[in-house]
Amino acid sequence: MSIGTALFFCEDDSLLPFPAYIITALKVDEGGNIWFFISRNWNKTVSYDRVVPVNLDFYRKGFPFSITIKGKASLVNDRRMMHQFMQEVLGKSIPVTEDAIDGVLLVKVNIEHSCFKELVARKAVNPFRNPFAGIKNWRFPAQPQLQPSM
Helix, strand or coil: CCCCEEEEEECCCCCCCCCEEEEECCEECCCCEEEEEEECCCCCCCCCCCEEEEEEEECCCCCCEEEEEEEEEEEECCHHHHHHHHHHHHCCCCCCCHHHHHCEEEEEEEEEEEEEEEEEECCCCCCCCCHHHHHHHHHCCCCCCEEECC
Protein backbone atom coordinates (compact mmCIF):
# COMPACT_ATOMS: atom_id res chain seq x y z
CA MET A 1 0.00 0.00 0.00
CA SER A 2 2.98 2.35 0.45
CA ILE A 3 3.68 2.24 -3.30
CA GLY A 4 0.01 2.18 -4.28
CA THR A 5 0.48 2.69 -8.03
CA ALA A 6 0.89 -0.17 -10.48
CA LEU A 7 0.68 -1.18 -14.11
CA PHE A 8 -2.24 -3.56 -14.60
CA PHE A 9 -1.78 -6.04 -17.47
CA CYS A 10 -4.69 -8.22 -18.54
CA GLU A 11 -3.51 -11.36 -20.34
CA ASP A 12 -6.89 -11.87 -22.07
CA ASP A 13 -7.45 -9.20 -24.74
CA SER A 14 -11.15 -10.01 -25.07
CA LEU A 15 -12.04 -8.90 -21.53
CA LEU A 16 -10.91 -5.26 -21.63
CA PRO A 17 -10.21 -3.01 -24.63
CA PHE A 18 -6.69 -1.96 -23.59
CA PRO A 19 -3.77 -4.26 -22.72
CA ALA A 20 -2.49 -2.13 -19.82
CA TYR A 21 -3.84 0.36 -17.27
CA ILE A 22 -2.23 2.53 -14.60
CA ILE A 23 -4.10 1.82 -11.39
CA THR A 24 -4.07 2.84 -7.75
CA ALA A 25 -4.69 0.05 -5.26
CA LEU A 26 -7.48 1.19 -2.97
CA LYS A 27 -7.85 -1.74 -0.62
CA VAL A 28 -6.23 -5.06 0.23
CA ASP A 29 -8.57 -7.33 2.18
CA GLU A 30 -7.95 -10.31 4.47
CA GLY A 31 -8.74 -12.76 1.66
CA GLY A 32 -5.72 -11.71 -0.37
CA ASN A 33 -7.65 -9.52 -2.83
CA ILE A 34 -6.55 -6.16 -4.23
CA TRP A 35 -9.40 -3.80 -5.12
CA PHE A 36 -9.20 -0.85 -7.55
CA PHE A 37 -11.16 1.04 -10.18
CA ILE A 38 -10.38 1.39 -13.88
CA SER A 39 -11.93 3.91 -16.23
CA ARG A 40 -14.81 2.88 -18.44
CA ASN A 41 -14.49 5.41 -21.27
CA TRP A 42 -15.21 3.02 -24.11
CA ASN A 43 -18.21 1.44 -25.80
CA LYS A 44 -17.37 -2.20 -25.36
CA THR A 45 -19.49 -4.80 -23.63
CA VAL A 46 -17.55 -6.55 -20.88
CA SER A 47 -18.15 -9.99 -19.44
CA TYR A 48 -18.60 -9.88 -15.67
CA ASP A 49 -18.69 -13.62 -15.15
CA ARG A 50 -15.15 -14.32 -16.38
CA VAL A 51 -11.98 -14.66 -14.32
CA VAL A 52 -8.77 -13.92 -16.23
CA PRO A 53 -5.04 -14.03 -15.39
CA VAL A 54 -3.44 -10.62 -14.78
CA ASN A 55 -0.17 -9.03 -13.69
CA LEU A 56 0.29 -6.03 -11.42
CA ASP A 57 3.69 -4.30 -11.39
CA PHE A 58 4.04 -1.98 -8.40
CA TYR A 59 6.90 0.52 -8.63
CA ARG A 60 7.41 4.11 -7.53
CA LYS A 61 10.49 6.25 -8.01
CA GLY A 62 12.38 6.73 -4.76
CA PHE A 63 11.24 3.48 -3.17
CA PRO A 64 14.01 0.87 -2.74
CA PHE A 65 11.80 -2.03 -3.92
CA SER A 66 9.24 -3.13 -6.49
CA ILE A 67 6.57 -5.82 -6.33
CA THR A 68 5.18 -7.98 -9.13
CA ILE A 69 1.88 -9.74 -8.46
CA LYS A 70 0.25 -12.43 -10.55
CA GLY A 71 -3.34 -13.38 -9.95
CA LYS A 72 -6.86 -13.78 -11.25
CA ALA A 73 -9.02 -10.73 -11.87
CA SER A 74 -12.77 -10.43 -11.95
CA LEU A 75 -15.02 -7.44 -12.61
CA VAL A 76 -17.65 -6.54 -10.02
CA ASN A 77 -21.14 -5.98 -11.45
CA ASP A 78 -23.01 -5.21 -8.21
CA ARG A 79 -23.91 -1.48 -8.31
CA ARG A 80 -24.73 -1.41 -4.58
CA MET A 81 -21.31 -2.84 -3.74
CA MET A 82 -19.61 -0.36 -6.10
CA HIS A 83 -21.51 2.51 -4.46
CA GLN A 84 -20.51 1.35 -0.95
CA PHE A 85 -16.89 0.86 -1.99
CA MET A 86 -16.71 4.29 -3.64
CA GLN A 87 -18.35 5.91 -0.60
CA GLU A 88 -15.79 4.21 1.66
CA VAL A 89 -12.91 5.52 -0.48
CA LEU A 90 -14.27 9.07 -0.84
CA GLY A 91 -15.67 9.45 2.67
CA LYS A 92 -19.17 10.17 3.86
CA SER A 93 -19.02 13.91 3.15
CA ILE A 94 -18.77 13.50 -0.65
CA PRO A 95 -21.90 12.15 -2.37
CA VAL A 96 -21.51 9.42 -4.99
CA THR A 97 -23.50 10.03 -8.18
CA GLU A 98 -24.76 7.46 -10.68
CA ASP A 99 -22.57 9.03 -13.38
CA ALA A 100 -19.50 8.34 -11.26
CA ILE A 101 -20.47 4.67 -10.92
CA ASP A 102 -21.24 4.42 -14.66
CA GLY A 103 -17.75 5.76 -15.53
CA VAL A 104 -15.71 3.12 -13.70
CA LEU A 105 -15.34 -0.63 -13.31
CA LEU A 106 -14.48 -2.17 -9.96
CA VAL A 107 -11.78 -4.83 -10.30
CA LYS A 108 -10.86 -7.48 -7.75
CA VAL A 109 -7.54 -9.30 -8.17
CA ASN A 110 -6.97 -12.44 -6.12
CA ILE A 111 -3.23 -12.69 -5.38
CA GLU A 112 -1.78 -16.05 -6.41
CA HIS A 113 1.94 -15.23 -6.59
CA SER A 114 4.05 -12.21 -5.64
CA CYS A 115 7.68 -11.34 -6.25
CA PHE A 116 9.51 -8.74 -4.16
CA LYS A 117 12.55 -7.14 -5.81
CA GLU A 118 14.93 -5.07 -3.75
CA LEU A 119 16.59 -2.26 -5.68
CA VAL A 120 20.22 -1.39 -4.95
CA ALA A 121 22.10 1.80 -5.82
CA ARG A 122 24.38 1.54 -8.84
CA LYS A 123 28.05 1.90 -7.91
CA ALA A 124 30.19 4.69 -9.32
CA VAL A 125 32.98 3.78 -11.75
CA ASN A 126 36.56 3.97 -10.50
CA PRO A 127 38.29 6.38 -12.98
CA PHE A 128 41.68 4.67 -12.50
CA ARG A 129 40.34 1.26 -13.54
CA ASN A 130 38.50 2.46 -16.62
CA PRO A 131 39.83 5.86 -17.81
CA PHE A 132 37.19 6.28 -20.53
CA ALA A 133 34.34 5.77 -18.06
CA GLY A 134 36.10 8.13 -15.63
CA ILE A 135 36.27 10.88 -18.28
CA LYS A 136 32.62 10.30 -19.19
CA ASN A 137 31.56 10.50 -15.51
CA TRP A 138 33.66 13.62 -14.99
CA ARG A 139 32.17 15.31 -18.09
CA PHE A 140 28.59 14.06 -17.60
CA PRO A 141 28.07 13.30 -13.89
CA ALA A 142 25.12 11.01 -13.18
CA GLN A 143 22.98 10.89 -10.09
CA PRO A 144 22.87 7.51 -8.30
CA GLN A 145 20.05 5.40 -9.70
CA LEU A 146 18.26 2.39 -8.28
CA GLN A 147 18.70 -0.85 -10.18
CA PRO A 148 16.94 -4.18 -9.58
CA SER A 149 18.96 -6.79 -7.71
CA MET A 150 18.53 -10.35 -8.90
